[in-house]
Amino acid sequence: MTTAPRTQKQRREEAEAALLTAAAELVDEQGVRALTLAGVGERAGYSRGLATHHFGSKQALVERLARSAQAGFVPGLEGLPPGLDRLLRLIDGYIGGLGRMGVLNRVFLKLWAESATASELTQLFRERNEAFHADLYEDLVAGIADGTIHPGVAPDETAIAVVAQLRGIGMQRLIDPSRVDTERLRTHVTELWRRGLASAPTPVRGQD
The missing domain is CATH 1.10.357 (Tetracycline Repressor; domain 2)
Structure with missing residues (x-):
């Protein structure tokens, strides 16, 4: 059996989940002040600019992370x-x-x-x-x-x-x-x- 290719929406959701996981790990280890979008992209195994592409700013990423953590x-x-x-x-x-x-x-x-x-x-x-x-x-x-x-x-x-x-x-x-x-x-x-x-x-x- 062949696996159906992932849709663009699925790829985006997977990337965002990986970026949020990476951001959480970095905050847990180093605190929010040391968090950078480039570092999140690298930690997640993507390009340095992907976190910026998905979230736009560090503030937006932290807000999303906080909501995800509480939900x-x-x-x-x-x-x-x-x-x-x-x-x-x-x-x-x-x-x-x-x-x-x-x-x-x-x-x-x-x-x-x-x-x-x-x-x-x-x-x-x-x-x-x-x-x-x-x-x-x-x-x-x-x-x-x-x-x-x-x-x-x-x-x-x-x-x-x-x-x-x-x-x-x-x-x-x-x-x-x-x-x-x-x-x-x-x-x-x-x-x-x-x-x-x-x-x-x-x-x-x-x-x-």
Whole structure:
């Protein structure tokens, strides 16, 4: 049997996938500041100019890499209605995924950390944080509406706290993987949020 020749679209997709893989490996090894389009092309086994042809600029490549690294980190959530169950599954799945951290996961966390001081990354990760926050906010509002989350829970502040906790656990796992037992931690953290969101929040002093 003969193999059908690849289409131009297939060749382009394969080249882009190889370039993104190469970019991820270079960022993982050297950091984003050392990343160059020419270096990505060479690492992927192509010409020095192919990454420029596909992405146009280093900024565009890094943005694509960040989105690719974040997409699909917690599988199995598609089709689930927003609410407490989806929120808890996201928390559990996120921490569980950190236990299987691959290159793309490490790269996303490294880029996120660098965004605090690298101006070219700040807006991108502000947008990534907002997208994550919006998903959590939707779950919290839905849970309050259906009665599974206490009505006194503040969706905005709670979503910020969840993002901070999950990303913080990720950074700890990145820096000291032997210290973070994700299989034990995922159960503990998920149960803490289950209980905390279902019960009445502690009043803040000075408020009625």
